[in-house]
Amino acid sequence: MKKILAVAKWEYLEKVKTKTFIISLIITPIIIILFSILPSLLFREEAPKVELIGVIDTSGVYFNDLVKELDKYKLEEEQKNYVLINFSFENQIFEELIITANKNIEKNLIEGCLILYHAGSDSVSAEYRTKSLGNFKNVERLEEAIRSIRLKMKLEEEGVDTRLINYFQERVVVKQMQVDEEGKVSEGDFITTFFVSIIFILLLMMMVVYTGQMLVRSMIEEKSSRLIEMLVSSITPDELLTGKIIGLSLLGLTQIFIWSVIGISLVAGALIPLTAFNNIVPMLFYFILGFLFYSSLFVGIGSTVNTEQEAQQITTYLSLILMLPVVMAMPAIQNPDFIVTKIFSYIPLTIPTVMILRLNIGNVSELEIFLTFVILIFSIFIVTKLSAKIFRIGILSYGNKPTLKEIFKWIKE
Amino acid sequence: MLIVNNLVKKFNTTLAVNNISLTVRPGKIFGLLGPNGAGKTTTIRTILNIIKPTSGEIIFNGNPITYEYYNIIGYLPEERGLYKRSKVIDVLVYFAALKNLSKKDAINFADYWLKKLNIFEYRDKKIEQLSKGNQQKIQLIAAIIHNPSLLILDEPFTGFDPINQQEVKDLILSFVSEGKTIIFSTHQMELAEKLCEDILLIDNGRAVTSGKLTDIKKNFGGNNIRVGLAGGLISQNQFPEIVKIDNYNNYSDIQLRDDIIPSEFLKKLIGKIEVNHFSIIEPTLNKIFIDLIKENSNNI
Numbered sequence A: 001m002k003k004i005l006a007v008a009k010w011e012y013l014e015k016v017k018t019k020t021f022i023i024s025l026i027i028t029p030i031i032i033i034l035f036s037i038l039p040s041l042l043f044r045e046e047a048p049k050v051e052l053i054g055v056i057d058t059s060g061v062y063f064n065d066l067v068k069e070l071d072k073y074k075l076e077e078e079q080k081n082y083v084l085i086n087f088s089f090e091n092q093i094f095e096e097l098i099i100t101a102n103k104n105i106e107k108n109l110i111e112g113c114l115i116l117y118h119a120g121s122d123s124v125s126a127e128y129r130t131k132s133l134g135n136f137k138n139v140e141r142l143e144e145a146i147r148s149i150r151l152k153m154k155l156e157e158e159g160v161d162t163r164l165i166n167y168f169q170e171r172v173v174v175k176q177m178q179v180d181e182e183g184k185v186s187e188g189d190f191i192t193t194f195f196v197s198i199i200f201i202l203l204l205m206m207m208v209v210y211t212g213q214m215l216v217r218s219m220i221e222e223k224s225s226r227l228i229e230m231l232v233s234s235i236t237p238d239e240l241l242t243g244k245i246i247g248l249s250l251l252g253l254t255q256i257f258i259w260s261v262i263g264i265s266l267v268a269g270a271l272i273p274l275t276a277f278n279n280i281v282p283m284l285f286y287f288i289l290g291f292l293f294y295s296s297l298f299v300g301i302g303s304t305v306n307t308e309q310e311a312q313q314i315t316t317y318l319s320l321i322l323m324l325p326v327v328m329a330m331p332a333i334q335n336p337d338f339i340v341t342k343i344f345s346y347i348p349l350t351i352p353t354v355m356i357l358r359l360n361i362g363n364v365s366e367l368e369i370f371l372t373f374v375i376l377i378f379s380i381f382i383v384t385k386l387s388a389k390i391f392r393i394g395i396l397s398y399g400n401k402p403t404l405k406e407i408f409k410w411i412k413e
Numbered sequence B: 001m002l003i004v005n006n007l008v009k010k011f012n013t014t015l016a017v018n019n020i021s022l023t024v025r026p027g028k029i030f031g032l033l034g035p036n037g038a039g040k041t042t043t044i045r046t047i048l049n050i051i052k053p054t055s056g057e058i059i060f061n062g063n064p065i066t067y068e069y070y071n072i073i074g075y076l077p078e079e080r081g082l083y084k085r086s087k088v089i090d091v092l093v094y095f096a097a098l099k100n101l102s103k104k105d106a107i108n109f110a111d112y113w114l115k116k117l118n119i120f121e122y123r124d125k126k127i128e129q130l131s132k133g134n135q136q137k138i139q140l141i142a143a144i145i146h147n148p149s150l151l152i153l154d155e156p157f158t159g160f161d162p163i164n165q166q167e168v169k170d171l172i173l174s175f176v177s178e179g180k181t182i183i184f185s186t187h188q189m190e191l192a193e194k195l196c197e198d199i200l201l202i203d204n205g206r207a208v209t210s211g212k213l214t215d216i217k218k219n220f221g222g223n224n225i226r227v228g229l230a231g232g233l234i235s236q237n238q239f240p241e242i243v244k245i246d247n248y249n250n251y252s253d254i255q256l257r258d259d260i261i262p263s264e265f266l267k268k269l270i271g272k273i274e275v276n277h278f279s280i281i282e283p284t285l286n287k288i289f290i291d292l293i294k295e296n297s298n299n300i
Helices: A002-016 A019-042 A063-070 A094-106 A136-157 A162-169 A190-224 A227-232 A237-268 A280-302 A308-327 A329-334 A339-344 A351-361 A366-394 A404-412 B040-047 B067-071 B088-098 B103-116 B132-144 B162-177 B189-195 B213-220 B262-270 B285-299
Strands: A051-056 A082-086 A112-117 A125-130 B002-011 B014-024 B029-033 B055-060 B073-076 B150-154 B181-186 B198-203 B206-212 B223-229 B242-247 B252-256 B275-280
Touching: A002 A190, A002 A237, A002 B088, A019 A190, A019 A237, A051 A063, A051 A094, A063 A082, A063 A136, A094 A112, A094 A125, A125 A136, A136 A162, A190 A227, A190 A237, A190 A280, A190 A308, A190 A351, A227 A237, A227 B073, A227 B132, A237 A280, A237 A366, A280 A308, A280 A351, A280 A366, A308 A351, A339 A351, A351 A366, A366 A404, B002 B040, B014 B029, B014 B040, B014 B181, B014 B198, B014 B206, B029 B040, B029 B189, B040 B055, B040 B150, B040 B181, B067 B073, B073 B132, B088 B103, B088 B132, B103 B132, B132 B150, B132 B162, B162 B181, B162 B189, B181 B189, B189 B285, B198 B213, B198 B285, B206 B213, B206 B285, B213 B285, B223 B262, B262 B275
Parallel strands: A051 A082, A051 A112, B029 B181, B029 B198, B073 B150, B150 B181
Antiparallel strands: A112 A125, B002 B014, B002 B055, B198 B206, B223 B252, B223 B275, B242 B252
């Protein structure tokens, strides 16, 4: 036991001091911060500044109504979101008006310009010219405004009562609420929770890849220098393996601890809403178990490789498996009961990441959480056993990479 | 005393070690010799308890191998290397901890050996900052820091300059006088000849010869003489008694036919050439090694 601790301590202290570890500690939080701030920036309800929009409406029918319609969008402190400017100057022909508008857009004097063709007739068509095509929100609001103005005009023309017109115009907003296991209803912030689960998956992946690579690299060093022989002439391979896994896990816990501190300060800074962490306890469990599972896998596989390139290959494959949930995120969100998603939530390799994703997009039953925990813990146990067998022989075999057949033989020995 | 009886190690179908027995007496250096791939490493690994033998037994000081055994063996592998980015003292303390030494003892012993091998100034340096020779000294210290009673040294002299070789040789000899049991594996026959009292020569996993070096030399035979000549040279054609002759500047080494008595040959020689030195010589270990391995591979 004393020797196991000596190995664990050595693995931990020597790796904590390495550049790779320190870099992973710094880079990962930067990615988290980017990911957590990005959605709230991208999906802000109101644009933060007043936007000037030009309107070319030679008929003069729409302009005033457009102003009224767009008045309802407010910024903070009751400031108007949009200010419309009439670009239909009397002594200019249509083409000249468009050229003037273009120049104004070019010089950033206005955000964009709405051009109405055949405004006086029933076959009206519209065009919104702007520098940034990505602003779907403005286009959507302009469409909405024009639609409602035309509806109102037509109804008035047909002599419909104004009260009825107002009734038609009213919109019912559908608000999304989330119901959880205990029947509690809450205003779910879907986007943020979704991003939080993606962050967790990315964190897990990066941790596994970073620490896994560190471990494999140090094992290659020990093997190529035959240091491993000095080690196993001092302790049993099982003790060495256990010590390495413990050291690696401590390394992982250090990372989690530092990242949690960063996470908590982000919550405190209100950058991430607390609701995003509704499932934090099972998520952390999946995270830690997943890390343990992959660490023990890495120790076994790592003992069979002799070169840096082989190690790179293996870590690449494993990180692809870890990234799987990001690929299936969309189908899983649209249909949480999708059979493929369900299957992946029972395969040890994908349990941690898929379950972290599922926890945040829909309600997962307690039975399912319990079952996947059991599967995961059981597989950690099995993988450690198998890894120990591979490790025992792998650390002493040099030269060619062993084939799968040979590895099976080692396991059977 | 280390006794290995009828050691056999099979890997799948290949016999890496085929029925090898050896006895290493304390206070003596035992030479484990053989060409590359002969089975030396496998033999060493089984003695170190790194791999389990297919059959056979290993007994140290009257007891079969147990867990405690790990703490009394020291091993210096043939290929050298250490944790390059770690500090010298940290590495030594780590290896000592793996041999169950307390941290305090580990530091004391590490300092003692660093001073003894004249590399104390590198105590707090990283391994990669040391010269290759000094790195090897560190590895040697790592192998002996726990004062092992059984020491296995695989090519301990390669890579050292003559001064360091002398230091290491003195160190090994000091262990001999302390009564440690030492196995020395090497390709350098000259060194083995100087240091080892007993040897085991293996090839293809099998023992080719074993026993006291002096006995082996005696039994190996060969009718060898060395003559110093005042003038002129002997050529093989002149004397039908000569099997082989190596001429050097000051003397010639001659192998005679087995049925020739050296003194008779001397009489004949004196009649023809002026001789100022005559001696009967033993074959070198180097010669024994080459001849026996050749003979062995011809037999297979």
